Amino acid sequence: MALDGIRMPDGCYADGTWELKMHVTDLNKDVSLRVTGEIHIGGVMLKLVEKLDVKKDWSDHALWWEKKKTWLLKTHWTLDKYGIQADARLLFTPQHKLLRLQLPNMKHMKVKVNFSDRVFKAVSDICKTFNIRHPEELSLLRKPRDPKKKKKKLEESEEEALELEGPLLTPGSGTSVALLIYSSPGLYSKTMTPTYDSRDGSPLSPTSAWFGDSPLSEGNPSILAVSQPISSPDILVKLYKPPSLLDKAKINQGWLDSSRSLMEQDVKENEVLLLRFKYHSFFDLNPKYDAIRVNQLYEQAKWAILLEEIECTEEEMMMFAALQYHINKLSIMSSDNHMNNSEKEVDEVDAALSDLEITLEGGKTSNTLGDITSIPELADYVKVFKPKKLTLKGPKQYWCTFKDITISCYKSREEAHGIPAHQMNLRGCEVTPDVNISGQKFNIKLLIPVADGMNEIWLRCDTEKQYAQWMAACRLASKGKTMADSSYNLEVQNILSFLKMQHMNPDPQIIEPITTDINPECLVSPRYLKKYKNKQVHAGPGYIRDLISARILEAHQNVAQMSLIEAKMRFIQAWQSLPEFGITHFLAKFQGSKREELIGITYNRLIRIDASTRDAIKTWRFSNMKQWNVNWEIKMVTVEFADEPSLSFICAEVDCKVVHEFIGGYIFLSTRAKDQNESLDEEMFYKLTSGWI
Numbered sequence: 001m002a003l004d005g006i007r008m009p010d011g012c013y014a015d016g017t018w019e020l021k022m023h024v025t026d027l028n029k030d031v032s033l034r035v036t037g038e039i040h041i042g043g044v045m046l047k048l049v050e051k052l053d054v055k056k057d058w059s060d061h062a063l064w065w066e067k068k069k070t071w072l073l074k075t076h077w078t079l080d081k082y083g084i085q086a087d088a089r090l091l092f093t094p095q096h097k098l099l100r101l102q103l104p105n106m107k108h109m110k111v112k113v114n115f116s117d118r119v120f121k122a123v124s125d126i127c128k129t130f131n132i133r134h135p136e137e138l139s140l141l142r143k144p145r146d147p148k149k150k151k152k153k154l155e156e157s158e159e160e161a162l163e164l165e166g167p168l169l170t171p172g173s174g175t176s177v178a179l180l181i182y183s184s185p186g187l188y189s190k191t192m193t194p195t196y197d198s199r200d201g202s203p204l205s206p207t208s209a210w211f212g213d214s215p216l217s218e219g220n221p222s223i224l225a226v227s228q229p230i231s232s233p234d235i236l237v238k239l240y241k242p243p244s245l246l247d248k249a250k251i252n253q254g255w256l257d258s259s260r261s262l263m264e265q266d267v268k269e270n271e272v273l274l275l276r277f278k279y280h281s282f283f284d285l286n287p288k289y290d291a292i293r294v295n296q297l298y299e300q301a302k303w304a305i306l307l308e309e310i311e312c313t314e315e316e317m318m319m320f321a322a323l324q325y326h327i328n329k330l331s332i333m334s335s336d337n338h339m340n341n342s343e344k345e346v347d348e349v350d351a352a353l354s355d356l357e358i359t360l361e362g363g364k365t366s367n368t369l370g371d372i373t374s375i376p377e378l379a380d381y382v383k384v385f386k387p388k389k390l391t392l393k394g395p396k397q398y399w400c401t402f403k404d405i406t407i408s409c410y411k412s413r414e415e416a417h418g419i420p421a422h423q424m425n426l427r428g429c430e431v432t433p434d435v436n437i438s439g440q441k442f443n444i445k446l447l448i449p450v451a452d453g454m455n456e457i458w459l460r461c462d463t464e465k466q467y468a469q470w471m472a473a474c475r476l477a478s479k480g481k482t483m484a485d486s487s488y489n490l491e492v493q494n495i496l497s498f499l500k501m502q503h504m505n506p507d508p509q510i511i512e513p514i515t516t517d518i519n520p521e522c523l524v525s526p527r528y529l530k531k532y533k534n535k536q537v538h539a540g541p542g543y544i545r546d547l548i549s550a551r552i553l554e555a556h557q558n559v560a561q562m563s564l565i566e567a568k569m570r571f572i573q574a575w576q577s578l579p580e581f582g583i584t585h586f587l588a589k590f591q592g593s594k595r596e597e598l599i600g601i602t603y604n605r606l607i608r609i610d611a612s613t614r615d616a617i618k619t620w621r622f623s624n625m626k627q628w629n630v631n632w633e634i635k636m637v638t639v640e641f642a643d644e645p646s647l648s649f650i651c652a653e654v655d656c657k658v659v660h661e662f663i664g665g666y667i668f669l670s671t672r673a674k675d676q677n678e679s680l681d682e683e684m685f686y687k688l689t690s691g692w693i
Contacts, residue, residue, distance in 0.1 A: 018086040020079070022048060022063070025093040026056070035079060042075035048092060062116060064091040069264050071095075071116045097269040099262075101126070102143070104276060105228065105299035113262065115269075120258040120685060126275065130224060132293045136669065136680060139278040142254035146240040224292045227299060227568070229328040230306075233521030241307045241526075245611050248309060249585035249598055253654035258661060259690040276300060279662075280582030281603040281669045285572075287565045298327070298568040301575035308525050310580050311614075315437050315502040321523035322555035323501075323571045329517075330564040376483040378402035378473055383460035384409055384422070395460050398422070402470065405477035407459075424448055424457060426477035428624070430607070430616045432579045433471065434458075437502045442467035444474055447616050454618055468495040479604065480623060498577050501558045501570070520548040580614075583607065586659055587652040591636075596652050601662045603669065606639065606647065620647055622667065630660050630691055639663075657691060664688035 012018040017034045024031060033047050041063060049058050063072040065082075066089055072082060084090075095116040101109050111129070113122050119140060127135035230236070242248040255278065256265055267273065277300055287294055304310050305320050312320065378401065385395035398409035399416055405427050408420035426448065434443035442461040447454040459474075461467035472491035473483050481487075521529060529548070536544050559567060575581060583600040590597060590608065597617075600607035608618040620641060628639040635656045639647040651659050668688045 022090045022092050025091055037080035038078050040076055040078050041072045060094045060096055061092055062095050064093055100272045101275045104296040115262045118259055119256045133290055134283050137277050137279050140256045141274040141276050143272050144240055144251045225295055227295055227327050227331045230522040249587050252584055252586055255658050259686050279665050279669055283672050294568050298571050301572055306525050308527055310578055312578055317528050318551050318555045319501045321552045323559055323567055324523050325518055325552055325556055326559050327567050334564055385458040402473050404482050427480050428619055428621050429478045430619050431474045431478050444471055464499050468492045471495055498574055518549045520545055586654055588649040589652055591648040603666050628663055630656055660691050661689040
């Protein structure tokens with residue numbers, strides 16, 4: 001008897017070999033190989049393929065260790081180095097598998113994604129195929145579940161309403177010419193072919209140039225670059241709307257870990273994942289090159305407002321509805337014109353100048369010399385009010401001066417050279433608008449950091465211009481910037497433009513039924529529809545519908561002259577102007593507190609938030625942060641600051657790795673610069689977000 005045929009009690013044979021069990025997923029077949037611990041992974045796969053004797057391209061296949069949830073991608077490593085023994089069961093499976101991605105426009109696409117790549121790299125490949133620049137701003141999110149609905153019924157209702165299967169896409173396959181076209185994802189390229197005319201938003205080239213030889217050009221690219229109207233109000237009813245800020249915070253536990261692969265996070269083939277803009281810091285958003293990125297951003301903003309994920313006033317809602325209605329109309333018109341005007345000629349000099357005007361950070365400035373020689377100041381009568389519980393005392397008028405980042409309040413203009421009655425340093429404060437155009441109310445709510453929390457002060461302005469100037473100054477001061485900053489004038493103009501779009505007649509006259517293609521139930525969130533119904537309890541549904549339509553059409557007069565791309569950009573800018581924009585909420589228990597609270601993370605600060613009132617209790621700026629650490633054993637995040645006590649909290653209902661990645665991700669995004677030759681530093685991203693687990 002040959003010695004190598006004798007099996008020992010430990011599973012090994014007398015010659016030192018042992019049986020390695022593997023399952024070939026493509027063939028649904030179990031295979032055993034005689035191996036030693038010194039054989040390398042590449043050798044194992046070669047032996048396996050030889051034993052299968054099936055003519056097939058196995059180049060995309062790799063070994064997956066189920067028990068350890070790890071890919072064996074280092075083919076030069078031996079089984080001993082990986083720690084694989086006879087009790088291990090390996091899968092021989094393709095690295096590229098199908099995913100069903102729900103894009104920000106709520107449509108589904110089937111995409112082949114590398115399940116062995118880190119999520120950050122996988123998202124980058126997906127964005128490369130979709131021609132979305134700056135993929136570092138996006139990530140993948142697990143689909144939130146409505147706890148009130150059964151899982152099966154929820155899936156059926158959503159997919160029946162929103163399903164739009166596109167052609168099969170294969171990012172990173174290495175065979176498509178599209179990959180050559182998009183070889184520099186997320187970068188501005190001197191040779192990049194414009195996809196959008198920056199003046200009117202029309203395509204400069206046929207859709208095949210957007211997608212190259214990608215299979216997407218054979219399908220329907222309008223789901224990516226062109227907005228599609230909501231077909232039925234029933235869609236809004238079926239989709240999950242988080243009823244409270246706490247429920248909204250729970251959704252954020254679904255963000256995937258960017259430094260681990262899909263398989264490591266139990267993502268299955270054909271699973272539905274949401275592709276979303278994760279970090280609300282949009283770098284170099286250029287309409288000329290970002291046709292798809294702008295549209296998907298607009299779609300994410302639109303759904304956030306319709307599903308009430310972010311708060312807005314009634315006037316703001318009507319403005320958003322008017323912009324949405326305008327975009328829907330122009331999108332239908334442009335879709336019809338694309339087929340006939342795909343080779344539209346554009347003057348290169350005009351396009352370059354228009355592009356420069358859009359991308360310049362400071363916008364148009366009539367005189368920048370003043371920024372160098374002196375720092376602008378504001379001085380005017382402003383009503384100041386410090387709210388107190390159980391008090392009816394109104395605001396008191398002061399002569400206020402705004403110098404650098406400090407507001408000084410004097411009892412009268414004549415006393416402005418003396419000692420101020422009140423003085424406020426706005427560095428690190430929270431600035432929240434409280435505006436009602438029809439009621440001529442222009443309030444600025446300031447939450448100013450003090451030793452034991454936040455000091456609440458309200459400023460009341462008399463006119464839109466005064467409000468825009470003081471609001472812009474407050475926003476800059478909260479970041480430690482003065483009015484000498486180049487963005488001040490642009491911020492003032494943006495605020496005035498935002499207010500102008502909300503102007504409308506407070507008492508619209510509805511006499512005759514409105515005959516138009518407008519569908520208010522698809523343009524306004526359910527909460528405001530209900531509000532109108534409650535106001536008009538004795539009116540029929542037709543009257544209420546006409547009333548809302550009239551309000552939307554009246555608001556539409558302020559935006560009717562906008563081009564398609566301008567309307568989308570204005571919608572995004574208006575979304576960014578909302579007080580709650582860009583705040584990602586998490587449940588947390590702060591050190592020294594027994595109850596769960598909320599922590600909000602934005603591009604430049606951390607906010608402690610009262611879940612019931614939605615008010616900020618305390619703010620910490622990233623600019624004042626020295627470092628942040630995580631105690632992985634007790635799941636505690638600790639942030640140290642330069643001149644204030646450190647912050648410590650334990651994450652509730654979410655892995656602290658998600659919070660850690662948000663902080664590190666925003667720090668990473670803040671290092672980006674408009675350098676045309678700069679590539680995306682993946683390793684730096686992993687250093688800032690991966691941690692030591």
